[in-house]
Amino acid sequence: MICLENIAKVYRTDKIETTALRGINIEIEKGEMLSVMGPSGCGKSTLLNIMGLLDKPSGGNVLIEGKKVDQFGDIRLAALRNRKIGFIFQSFHLINDLSVVDNVELPLIYRLMSGQKRRHLALEALERVGLSTRTKHFPNQLSGGQRQRVAIARAIVGRPEIILADEPTGNLDSLMGAEIMEILLGLNRDDKATIIMVTHDEHLAKQTQRIIRLFDGAQVS
Ligand SMILES: Nc1ncnc2c1ncn2[C@@H]1O[C@H](COP(=O)(O)OP(=O)(O)OP(=O)(O)O)[C@@H](O)[C@H]1O
Ligand SMILES: [Mg+2]
Numbered sequence: 001m002i003c004l005e006n007i008a009k010v011y012r013t014d015k016i017e018t019t020a021l022r023g024i025n026i027e028i029e030k031g032e033m034l035s036v037m038g039p040s041g042c043g044k045s046t047l048l049n050i051m052g053l054l055d056k057p058s059g060g061n062v063l064i065e066g067k068k069v070d071q072f073g074d075i076r077l078a079a080l081r082n083r084k085i086g087f088i089f090q091s092f093h094l095i096n097d098l099s100v101v102d103n104v105e106l107p108l109i110y111r112l113m114s115g116q117k118r119r120h121l122a123l124e125a126l127e128r129v130g131l132s133t134r135t136k137h138f139p140n141q142l143s144g145g146q147r148q149r150v151a152i153a154r155a156i157v158g159r160p161e162i163i164l165a166d167e168p169t170g171n172l173d174s175l176m177g178a179e180i181m182e183i184l185l186g187l188n189r190d191d192k193a194t195i196i197m198v199t200h201d202e203h204l205a206k207q208t209q210r211i212i213r214l215f216d217g218a219q220v221s
Pocket of ligand 2: 044045046
């Protein structure tokens with residue numbers, strides 16, 4: 001599903017050069033669920049952003065379903081990202097001026113689809129995460145766990161095959177974190193979604209099929 005070949009990432013500014021990733025080789029099968037762990041600054045978010053086609057590596061190849069993505073133009077890349085990949089972030093990234101259901105509909109705006117169909121899919125996604133009673137609320141009227149559930153609904157509304165979650169439970173207490181984990185495990189089990197999750201929580205990571213550990217930009221296990 002996703003194959004990283006010898007991925008390197010160097011961030012360059014006028015004065016400093018930071019090596020964020022060095023020689024990463026990972027193959028992820030369709031339907032796998034795995035965790036990425038390691039100390040702060042070791043390159044976890046950088047790795048996820050490269051997998052999610054949000055950022056380009058400085059070296060190496062990213063292959064999605066066997067196709068090298070560096071040959072794709074920006075438009076094709078954006079389309080691939082929009083259709084195949086759903087993102088969940090630690091700080092939710094919701095739009096405060098939009099209601100819950102409008103936030104969830106956002107990824108569908110770029111598709112040719114009637115407003116009615118969009119609404120239907122958004123409500124379905126919200127039901128999936130147990131938020132059917134909060135569709136007309138605004139994000140700042142929700143708890144942290146509820147906000148993250150909205151973000152998950154938005155990530156899954158377009159039925160992406162790949163879900164990338166960067167510390168999805170990082171801002172939540174352990175009870176809410178466990179709830180979010182249950183939803184992710186369900187998406188993997190029932191929808192066969194391929195899920196890559198960054199976490200600092202060993203207990204959550206152990207519930208996934210595989211743990212990738214990074215240290216200082218390199219894979220250590
Ligand atoms: N835009 C950037 N410009 C320069 N350096 C960057 C940039 N983004 C990240 N880095 C550097 O790359 C390294 C990896 O950063 P990254 O955000 O991937 O770490 P992380 O493992 O996700 O850490 P955390 O657990 O704190 O989220 C860090 O040393 C960081 O300083
Ligand atoms: Mg990070």
